[in-house]
Amino acid sequence: MAQHPFVPETLELPGYVPNFLSILQILSGYGLVSLGVVILVWITSGRFRHLVGVERLLMCWWAFTGLTHLILEGYFVFTPDFYKKTTPIFLAEVWKEYSKGDSRYAARDSAVVVVEGITSVLEGPASLLAVYAIATRKAYRDPLQLAVCLGQLYGCIVYFVTTVLDGVEYAAGPFYYWFYYIFMNNIWVVIPSLIALRSWRRIVHQFENKKGKSK
């Protein structure tokens, strides 16, 4: 019936072209490039002698998440016809594969597009700025990290809750549901929660110290 592998089958996607790359090629492509970014930032940040371990780890995360937002999610936002690509463009392949976990990407659901838009256009550059701000210990590094993390968390709430409210099954099976939709997205729930908490505490601590001194 449907000319595509997505759910619900009633979704109309004229011009859909199946994946050229296998799931293994797509996942290992994204995984290896990301690993490369993390290793590069870890090694480079080692040259900044004043940075402690947790700061270097944060820089790795912000570089990884920033490039994911900017390049991967940015491609989705500005390429409505990614599922029609007749040549194996890696970024289009990723979104065709991911749409098996959430067909709203192929269907161009407006809530998904606006969340991805905010994520790529605002949070992407802000994440990369966080790499620089941590490396150079800018005074704005903690409010910046808090702001981006809260944005990521707000996006995740919208992303998950709209599915529940729609009451529609968007995943093409348990593997795609649990791995793509639940597991992959929860990385952006857990890590931003931890970083937001850390930056919040550091900011409050700063005001508390000040208060003590002015007494």
Added chain:
Amino acid sequence: MAQHPFVPETLELPGYVPNFLSILQILSGYGLVSLGVVILVWITSGRFRHLVGVERLLMCWWAFTGLTHLILEGYFVFTPDFYKKTTPIFLAEVWKEYSKGDSRYAARDSAVVVVEGITSVLEGPASLLAVYAIATRKAYRDPLQLAVCLGQLYGCIVYFVTTVLDGVEYAAGPFYYWFYYIFMNNIWVVIPSLIALRSWRRIVHQFENKKGKSK
């Protein structure tokens, strides 16, 4: 054709009951109660001798926006059938009237419901906490205000951009579009932007001073 005053006319709302109160009664009801809250907080805050004018103004705003989020928007979130009420419940009247500016409220659009859900359940109590935090000059008052403002701004972006992406007219005429949809919502763009900027600067200033001192 349509049994309701909302746009698009194809929207199905079985059981819709027209407004009992006039637009003047609804707007002046909300306006006067809000004014009462602002006056009450302004007078009460005057008893805290250490508070400066801008802090008292901020307390008025946070009390007003917090109660709006919690009571008005909270009622919408947890009352899907507000447009069916057969008795004149003031909060239901407000949402029936407001739906003329954005029918997605009556239609229970999932993006609108999740944004209103976050606003009422998380930002409502957090706004009231900000009133207390400013009055008692808690060390967390600036990161708290920054966090709530960014949430309000994120919500406004989702709220406005989804309409553009949907490409559907949701307002029942120019008056409702400009006054309810554009003007009323932009209050929550302008004021949170100003407060976010203020808190951001205060936080950064705190880290800068610290840095200077440790040198």
